[in-house]
Amino acid sequence: MAIGIYISKVLAIATVVMTVSSIGGIITMMIVYETERIKMNPTPPPTPNATILYPTGPPPNLRLPGNLIPERYELVLQPRLYTFVNNATNQSLIFTGNSTVYFRCVEKTKTIFLHSKQNVTDVTVKDLDNKKTINVKNTILYNNESNFLEIRLEGVLEEDGNYSLFTAFEGELLDDLAGFYMSSYKKEPSTKDDTTFIATSQMQPTDARKVFPCFDEPAMKAEFKVTIIHRFGTHALANEKATGTTLVDIDGENWEVTRFQTTKKMSTYLLAFTVSDFHSIVSKHERVEIKTYARPEAIKAGHAKYAADITGNILAFYESKEVFGMIYPLSKLDQIALPDFSAGAMENWGLVTYRETALLYEEGVSSTSNKEWIATVIAHELAHQWFGNLVTMKWWNDLWLNEGFATYISYMGVDHIEPKWNIKDLIVLNDIQTVFQVDSLASSHPLSSNEDDVQTPSDITELFDSITYSKGAAVLRMLSDYLKDRVFMDGVKKYLQAFQYSNVVHKDLWEYLQKVKDDTVVLPVAEVMATWTMQMGYPVITINTTTGDVSQEHFLLIQPSDYNYTWHVPIKVMKEGLAPTALPTQVLRKSAFKSEDGKWVLANINCMGYFRVNYDPANWDRLLSQLETNIHEIPLINRGQLIDDAFNLARAKHINVTLALRTTKYLRNDTEYIPWESALRNLDYFILMFDRSEVYGPMQAYMRKQVGGLYQHFENFTTVPEDPSEQYNQINAISVACSNDIEDCQKMAKKLFDNWMTNNTSNPIQPNLKATIYCQAIAAGGEKEWEFAWGKFQNTTTASEKDKLRFALSCTRKIWLLNRYLEYTLNPDKIRKMDAISTINYIARNVAGQAIAWNFVRAHWNYISLEYGGGIMSFGRLIEGVTQRFSTDFELQELRQFQSDYNEEELGSASRALEQAIERTQANIKWVKENKQTVLEWFRKESSESS
Numbered sequence: 001m002a003i004g005i006y007i008s009k010v011l012a013i014a015t016v017v018m019t020v021s022s023i024g025g026i027i028t029m030m031i032v033y034e035t036e037r038i039k040m041n042p043t044p045p046p047t048p049n050a051t052i053l054y055p056t057g058p059p060p061n062l063r064l065p066g067n068l069i070p071e072r073y074e075l076v077l078q079p080r081l082y083t084f085v086n087n088a089t090n091q092s093l094i095f096t097g098n099s100t101v102y103f104r105c106v107e108k109t110k111t112i113f114l115h116s117k118q119n120v121t122d123v124t125v126k127d128l129d130n131k132k133t134i135n136v137k138n139t140i141l142y143n144n145e146s147n148f149l150e151i152r153l154e155g156v157l158e159e160d161g162n163y164s165l166f167t168a169f170e171g172e173l174l175d176d177l178a179g180f181y182m183s184s185y186k187k188e189p190s191t192k193d194d195t196t197f198i199a200t201s202q203m204q205p206t207d208a209r210k211v212f213p214c215f216d217e218p219a220m221k222a223e224f225k226v227t228i229i230h231r232f233g234t235h236a237l238a239n240e241k242a243t244g245t246t247l248v249d250i251d252g253e254n255w256e257v258t259r260f261q262t263t264k265k266m267s268t269y270l271l272a273f274t275v276s277d278f279h280s281i282v283s284k285h286e287r288v289e290i291k292t293y294a295r296p297e298a299i300k301a302g303h304a305k306y307a308a309d310i311t312g313n314i315l316a317f318y319e320s321k322e323v324f325g326m327i328y329p330l331s332k333l334d335q336i337a338l339p340d341f342s343a344g345a346m347e348n349w350g351l352v353t354y355r356e357t358a359l360l361y362e363e364g365v366s367s368t369s370n371k372e373w374i375a376t377v378i379a380h381e382l383a384h385q386w387f388g389n390l391v392t393m394k395w396w397n398d399l400w401l402n403e404g405f406a407t408y409i410s411y412m413g414v415d416h417i418e419p420k421w422n423i424k425d426l427i428v429l430n431d432i433q434t435v436f437q438v439d440s441l442a443s444s445h446p447l448s449s450n451e452d453d454v455q456t457p458s459d460i461t462e463l464f465d466s467i468t469y470s471k472g473a474a475v476l477r478m479l480s481d482y483l484k485d486r487v488f489m490d491g492v493k494k495y496l497q498a499f500q501y502s503n504v505v506h507k508d509l510w511e512y513l514q515k516v517k518d519d520t521v522v523l524p525v526a527e528v529m530a531t532w533t534m535q536m537g538y539p540v541i542t543i544n545t546t547t548g549d550v551s552q553e554h555f556l557l558i559q560p561s562d563y564n565y566t567w568h569v570p571i572k573v574m575k576e577g578l579a580p581t582a583l584p585t586q587v588l589r590k591s592a593f594k595s596e597d598g599k600w601v602l603a604n605i606n607c608m609g610y611f612r613v614n615y616d617p618a619n620w621d622r623l624l625s626q627l628e629t630n631i632h633e634i635p636l637i638n639r640g641q642l643i644d645d646a647f648n649l650a651r652a653k654h655i656n657v658t659l660a661l662r663t664t665k666y667l668r669n670d671t672e673y674i675p676w677e678s679a680l681r682n683l684d685y686f687i688l689m690f691d692r693s694e695v696y697g698p699m700q701a702y703m704r705k706q707v708g709g710l711y712q713h714f715e716n717f718t719t720v721p722e723d724p725s726e727q728y729n730q731i732n733a734i735s736v737a738c739s740n741d742i743e744d745c746q747k748m749a750k751k752l753f754d755n756w757m758t759n760n761t762s763n764p765i766q767p768n769l770k771a772t773i774y775c776q777a778i779a780a781g782g783e784k785e786w787e788f789a790w791g792k793f794q795n796t797t798t799a800s801e802k803d804k805l806r807f808a809l810s811c812t813r814k815i816w817l818l819n820r821y822l823e824y825t826l827n828p829d830k831i832r833k834m835d836a837i838s839t840i841n842y843i844a845r846n847v848a849g850q851a852i853a854w855n856f857v858r859a860h861w862n863y864i865s866l867e868y869g870g871g872i873m874s875f876g877r878l879i880e881g882v883t884q885r886f887s888t889d890f891e892l893q894e895l896r897q898f899q900s901d902y903n904e905e906e907l908g909s910a911s912r913a914l915e916q917a918i919e920r921t922q923a924n925i926k927w928v929k930e931n932k933q934t935v936l937e938w939f940r941k942e943s944s945e946s947s
């Protein structure tokens, strides 16, 4: 049980328990409040009981009893589908297979429980110690979320006995993106008859059981010896290297049998198999054979080259002392770009699978952000090869450790290969600001869940959210900074060494970090981290710079908090024009937060801490005047964070909305990406709330005024700025200028698009600006522009180009075109299933498409939930997407009606999202009521003022 520290909301005494002076007048310290110590809520998970024997009936929860320990599987799979078919009715969308699992019994039993989603056609149980078969009484496939297959035996499995279980089975190869499934693509997109089929897999979290009966829990690690029987002329991949291929004749057809080396001890969710006609290119690495696979056309055109170039480099970097200091333990690493894939990528050990957009880069066609995404995803998946694959969480409740870690480490990986990108700064935009939003709602949840609260496949699926990924990364970054990066990585290395090929709970990591920490760190790591992992949300630190008083409270956006949460807060502070000050440890230093001679105080330098900061009004004024006079006195990341904090503090009524708006005024003099992007994301809420009202005109006038300088700065749109963050801000300049009706911008977009339509073959638009220019041109244009883009969409094979066009097609103002586009999302030949939901969301994002998208979702709910139910969190995203503008009583009523039209089961995983949408709509209605007039007046005043 973890013990935290309680603090009343009133200010307590700040004690400095740690001081480190670092760059330019920044002081780090830990805010601790010394008051009564009480137990924290919620309590940590109890240690589970994994070795209970269930002589009769199923286990009381959805976990395997743990009395049987799998050691090795021999798995044979034979996907029957044809790669090329001329006659679709000949296609065979099934696979057959068999598996033998060798296991040890640690507690006497007469039943075998394991996971399966399909009936077995044959079962044999053998006693390996005396070579006898044990007769099977019957098998029961549970028709519920347990996915249990119960095998009742005539005889008994004895403690310490060794047994084998043989099963034969048959399954379907559907386009459902889960388990063993089929994907397809066309060699020539314009023709109908050259579809090429692929068999591929996605097991995480609980779909290995959809392929074969297995002990499908992450702690049930075993070795796997895999054989794949595939059609002659295709190529099979699995986690390990192939040891050989033989040709066989089965029922008069030609097949190849590919056998693979036995894997290391690993979890079932990391298994992967593909059968395709793909080609590959090789990466450089001194020991590991690395290959990147994709459609033959994409390999030939060099689209996998960038991925191949960086993969060997990132892998070697992770192996080096600087990161994990441990070699990648397999002899090969394959990665493959799949035309249909539900997530971004999957870290299967030795066979990493990707969406095409996460692996394929086309020079001159893909944008810099496409490239950044590819590097980021590869760096993320490679980090998992250690953190997740080698050392795995015991149960899914600790998923955040895997995902948070891979997310955090990916910034190191990308920084290593592309140091010019300053990617480490972007964690603030990509992860921290994003998850701050989610984590400031009352419906948020702690990073750590109780093991017992995570049982069903949908409980597990729900954990794949931004809290797990982004908050996980943010608190690890904070911890690393607090312990010092070198010390942190030292502890991580020792932890990986200690737990390789086995499983952990997150406290194991705290224990290893505790062992390596230096003397400047006074509080136990586990105690500090408990406040960030066992409580949901995060604090706002309020600093009164007149007195130096500091306090913390749980920050919630919409309502006050009911929880008496407090956190151990490592905080860095900086003062105007001051040299570094060394503070003695263990001394009360309010003075660190006190303003002297009317100079400003700035806290949470570089947003290293996972919290927001509020100041007394006078200090806010000082900071804003500093921004007006010399922006460089305030670190870049903090310029963005001041804006993000101010807008959110205003939403939560800690400060006035006008103060938040004032933080955007200085942007006329700042051309940097981070502050602009922070402002635009926050102003986006104003657009959603007001783009159907009279506030929008004055708001657009203000935006035109603000963006003028930026637009001129980037006026030469055909050249690509050298610095990647300048490239991103060039996109912002155009998108803000065009969407707020700066005429030059709109003319420019139209002209470029017209040139493309006339020229047809050569696209004159530079890759970074394509999505924006396409969108602006289609918004300003009519059917002709839309049809042209739709044609291009259908004919391009470059996935990133397809994505840009798919987005841009949603920008038209013509309702009838938007309607047509919505209908296309139900037809997988037009819009792939994996893209349907984001396409509907793009349309809803367009003010002209808002109402029809909502109507469409309601009208087709039954179909959508049946056909598109598979993907991770997709319903949640759909409901969130189509309702994000909702801010009227009528819309609230419609939401409630929709909720009452279906029962819980019909709504499925959308029911939580619907609950949240109602909560959000209520908050929006209230916010608009309270702020509309003030905001209107402010925009009017600021846009008319001449300056």
Ligand SMILES: *[C@@H]1O[C@H](CO)[C@@H](O)[C@H](O)[C@H]1NC(C)=O
Residues within 6 Å of the ligand: 049, 051, 052
């Ligand atoms: C855990 O197992 C032990 C030993 O079998 C048993 O005494 C105890 O009651 C079990 N605890 C729970 C919570 O089931």
Ligand SMILES: *[C@@H]1O[C@H](CO)[C@@H](O)[C@H](O)[C@H]1NC(C)=O
Residues within 6 Å of the ligand: 087, 088, 089, 090
């Ligand atoms: C396609 O195959 C099916 C089954 O073999 C056959 O009945 C049908 O006639 C074939 N159609 C064509 C157009 O060849």
Ligand SMILES: *[C@@H]1O[C@H](CO)[C@@H](O)[C@H](O)[C@H]1NC(C)=O
Residues within 6 Å of the ligand: 076, 078, 097, 098, 166, 229
């Ligand atoms: C498993 O399937 C393969 C391929 O069909 C077959 O050759 C093999 O004999 C099967 N194994 C057993 C034990 O039946």
Ligand SMILES: *[C@@H]1O[C@H](CO)[C@@H](O)[C@H](O)[C@H]1NC(C)=O
Residues within 6 Å of the ligand: 117, 118, 119, 141
């Ligand atoms: C498994 O077999 C039982 C009995 O034949 C049948 O009722 C059930 O629908 C089957 N389940 C699946 C998933 O095929």
Ligand SMILES: *[C@@H]1O[C@H](CO)[C@@H](O)[C@H](O)[C@H]1NC(C)=O
Residues within 6 Å of the ligand: 544, 545, 546, 547, 615, 616, 617
């Ligand atoms: C800061 O502290 C002073 C002195 O206690 C008090 O007068 C002032 O109201 C405080 N300011 C804020 C914003 O709380």
Ligand SMILES: [Zn+2]
Residues within 6 Å of the ligand: 347, 380, 384, 402, 403, 406
């Ligand atoms: Zn991951």
